[in-house]
Amino acid sequence: MGVLPRVVIVGAGFGGLEVARGLARAPVEVIVVDRNNFHTFQPLLYQVATAGLNDADVAYAVRGLFHKQHNVDVRVGEVTGVDWAARSLTIADEPPLEFDHLVVGVGASVSFFGVAGADECAFPLYTLPDAVLLRNHILERFEAAAADPSLIDQGVLTFVVVGGGPTGVETAGALAELFAQVLRKDYPRVDVSRARVILVELDRRLLPPFTPASGKHALDVLTRMHVEVRTREQVERITPTSVSLASGEVIATCTLVWAAGVRANPLADVLGLEQGPGGRIVVGPDLRAPGQRDVWVVGDIALARDRKGDPLPQLAPVAMQGGRHIARQIKRALDGAPTKPFRYRNKGTMATIGRRAAVAELPGGIRLQGTLGWMAWLALHIYYLVGKRNRVSVLLNWMWMYLTWDRGPRLILRVGERDSVSRHG
Numbered sequence: 076m077g078v079l080p081r082v083v084i085v086g087a088g089f090g091g092l093e094v095a096r097g098l099a100r101a102p103v104e105v106i107v108v109d110r111n112n113f114h115t116f117q118p119l120l121y122q123v124a125t126a127g128l129n130d131a132d133v134a135y136a137v138r139g140l141f142h143k144q145h146n147v148d149v150r151v152g153e154v155t156g157v158d159w160a161a162r163s164l165t166i167a168d169e170p171p172l173e174f175d176h177l178v179v180g181v182g183a184s185v186s187f188f189g190v191a192g193a194d195e196c197a198f199p200l201y202t203l204p205d206a207v208l209l210r211n212h213i214l215e216r217f218e219a220a221a222a223d224p225s226l227i228d229q230g231v232l233t234f235v236v237v238g239g240g241p242t243g244v245e246t247a248g249a250l251a252e253l254f255a256q257v258l259r260k261d262y263p264r265v266d267v268s269r270a271r272v273i274l275v276e277l278d279r280r281l282l283p284p285f286t287p288a289s290g291k292h293a294l295d296v297l298t299r300m301h302v303e304v305r306t307r308e309q310v311e312r313i314t315p316t317s318v319s320l321a322s323g324e325v326i327a328t329c330t331l332v333w334a335a336g337v338r339a340n341p342l343a344d345v346l347g348l349e350q351g352p353g354g355r356i357v358v359g360p361d362l363r364a365p366g367q368r369d370v371w372v373v374g375d376i377a378l379a380r381d382r383k384g385d386p387l388p389q390l391a392p393v394a395m396q397g398g399r400h401i402a403r404q405i406k407r408a409l410d411g412a413p414t415k416p417f418r419y420r421n422k423g424t425m426a427t428i429g430r431r432a433a434v435a436e437l438p439g440g441i442r443l444q445g446t447l448g449w450m451a452w453l454a455l456h457i458y459y460l461v462g463k464r465n466r467v468s469v470l471l472n473w474m475w476m477y478l479t480w481d482r483g484p485r486l487i488l489r490v491g492e493r494d495s496v497s498r499h500g
């Protein structure tokens with residue numbers, strides 16, 4: 076180990092990157108380890124899946140982010156555990172990596188809540204390969220319908236989205252727009268008006284984390300887009316050709332997009348640290364793992380709480396603010412100063428539904444919807460996107476889509492077999 080203390084950050088997500096950036100001028104050696112050589116901007120994955128954006132628009136090579144930060148090194152590798160006695164990480168097919176401070180920020184992964192057939196047949200939307208796989212699958216269904224229109228009766232153009240939270244609402248809206256505005260023209264011999272998008276939500280309304288008014292707005296807009304919304308409904312069983320609902324309805328379909336549930340990344344289960352609901356690692360007020368002096372946990376995998384004791388949501392701003400906080404606390408710890416508690420500042424939540432339709436709920440009870448909400452959503456996502464090139468590319472893509480109603484890459488990109496695509500976070 077070198078002379079400088081070594082901070083190893085596992086996960087180049089929203090949280091991990093902010094820790095690394097926050098240590099820019101600190102007298103430490105920083106090593107960021109991620110299973111991919113890129114950061115993924117998850118909030119826009121649904122646009123890759125629905126041919127709105129290119130895959131490279133929502134991902135950024137991690138090494139490219141640290142050209143000017145000379146105390147950072149990057150390693151690509153799958154972290155599989157920690158040897159606490161040796162204070163080193165175990166990384167698949169790599170030598171162990173020793174640390175003085177460890178930051179765990181590996182995010183969340185999909186949870187199918189034990190729904191029969193979901194593991195084999197559902198399409199989660201958690202990683203970039205997930206998004207490309209789903210895009211391929213959607214376009215392949217339209218190719219199948221073009222080759223044999225009788226397949227429409229068997230549900231080849233029926234798409235079920237599970238989960239009426241922001242991701243499900245965004246995905247359902249984007250699918251409806253893709254079909255009505257673009258695939259209708261790409262497939263002039265297919266009766267695309269028979270394509271169905273069905274959104275299934277367990278709660279009595281859409282967007283449960285938002286106010287009822289926002290949920291109602293989402294319902295109205297989606298209904299206008301001919302999305303069939305089923306609230307107080309549950310998926311019980313999924314097969315390659317059907318979805319069975321709790322109400323007894325059986326929908327013929329080969330596509331179920333899973334936007335319903337998450338749990339902590341499986342790495343949380345092998346670290347030996349205390350876990351709470353959803354497998355998240357319990358952290359103290361300063362975001363340290365209890366009983367550990369030099370182990371910090373950030374983002375979706377951390378079970379941090381607000382002043383009232385409620386768990387903080389698994390959202391990008393929580394991870395980013397947490398990452399900045401941890402960087403400050405590591406510097407304090409190195410100076411021998413006591414750490415401070417993390418206070419999350421909620422700057423609002425947003426969800427888009429479709430073209431010029433979104434909801435934004437901001438502090439102070441301010442609620443925007445329709446075009447205003449949509450513009451706020453666009454601006455925020457451009458602002459938070461990682462990488463200047465990606466910001467320009469996404470902005471151009473969105474302007475192009477807005478002006479022409481055309482969409483981005485409708486490519487069926489077969490890069491590897493289905494089995495080689497990680498579908499679990």
Ligand SMILES: Cc1cc2nc3c(=O)[nH]c(=O)nc-3n(C[C@H](O)[C@H](O)[C@H](O)COP(=O)(O)OP(=O)(O)OC[C@H]3O[C@@H](n4cnc5c(N)ncnc54)[C@H](O)[C@@H]3O)c2cc1C
Nearest residue numbers: 086088089090110117118154181182374375389390391394
């Ligand atoms: C489809 C979707 C839409 C979303 N939309 C929004 C939104 O609109 N607004 C919002 O605020 N939040 C949204 N979120 C949530 C937001 O993306 C997360 O809260 C945020 O990404 C959490 O950041 P993180 O740093 O904890 O983890 P992540 O950003 O998930 O990063 C984790 C990193 O760890 C790496 N990793 C995982 N396992 C290992 C391992 N074993 N070894 C090495 N590396 C590993 C991964 O490759 C990844 O780079 C969305 C999430 C999803 C999935």
